[in-house]
């Protein structure tokens with residue numbers, strides 16, 4: 640007699656199990672806006688300033704009383720601090736909380752990144768991001784910002800809303816301070832042999848003030864829109880000039896453009912660079928343009944810095960309809976604007992590179 644065939648066990652279809660690390664990656668990305676707002680909360684409560692003023696590790700209850708928050712909210716503050724400690728913004732020991740070099744940036748005079756945090760979390764402007772997919776689907780040239788704000792560009796918005804404009808200028812100035820320290824420490828030779836320099840889109844003059852103080856023989860001018868230079872720092876060490884960089888740029892040996900070209904599309908950048916070339920050539924003294932901006936992926940092996948560049952690129956896409964550029968994209972606009980040659984210096988300034996353009 641033949642043995643009975645074994646009965647086949649029929650298993651129900653088991654759905655594939657997601658890898659936990661993939662799930663966590665999506666959850667973290669999805670919730671990462673809460674990190675932004677935890678940082679904003681730390682800025683609003685001036686947690687860095689309080690820990691600095693305490694002068695030694697600060698226990699939770701001392702931090703809470705210094706704000707002050709009601710005692711029943713201490714544990715909430717502890718939960719906020721737990722996230723910020725986990726992210727390396729503060730450190731915690733049994734004795735209490737201490738600053739890290741990152742949280743020092745939130746309270747050091749002149750480089751306080753707090754204005755940047757408040758700018759990025761501005762409630763009104765923040766609302767554009769939920770509509771990013773809409774603008775991607777349109778064939779229109781207008782930016783996401785213009786779509787959401789009825790055709791208004793960010794510069795007009797900043798002019799009409801003085802509080803936002805002031806915050807924008809403060810945020811640029813604080814970032815500028817850190818970048819300028821790095822620039823002058825890494826590449827002081829860039830300013831050799833120059834008699835005068837115009838910082839185009841120079842905001843309220845933070846960068847030129849820095850340059851003029853380190854190189855007192857170099858006469859510097861901050862050039863920006865008239866309502867922006869009207870708020871410029873009062874200083875004997877540099878001049879200010881109001882105008883439109885698409886119309887005319889004051890003549891100089893060197894034109895400095897920091898964090899400006901990434902606000903504009905390729906056509907506008909070519910127009911600005913042509914005006915810069917005219918300004919140097921009309922000065923009849925050789926000269927060059929010095930650009931400080933991101934060059935995506937250029938001599939940079941740090942994935943975190945690449946991520947920062949790519950995040951800035953999306954910010955530019957939404958706010959201005961512009962972009963951060965890679966080496967080839969910089970080459971294309973520089974050559975189109977009629978420059979003879981250029982040199983890119985490797986990243987030494989956070990995510991920023993320096994490009995010298997020779998007419």
Ligand SMILES: C[S@@+](CC[C@H](N)C(=O)[O-])C[C@H]1O[C@@H](n2cnc3c(N)ncnc32)[C@H](O)[C@@H]1O
Nearest residue numbers: 811815840841842863864867882883884897898
């Ligand atoms: C992103 S901010 C950079 C400010 C500064 N260079 C820095 O690095 O902190 C760009 C600057 O360009 C200025 N700007 C915009 N349109 C301009 C124009 N048509 N002519 C001159 N400046 C302009 C803005 O007012 C703003 O100060």
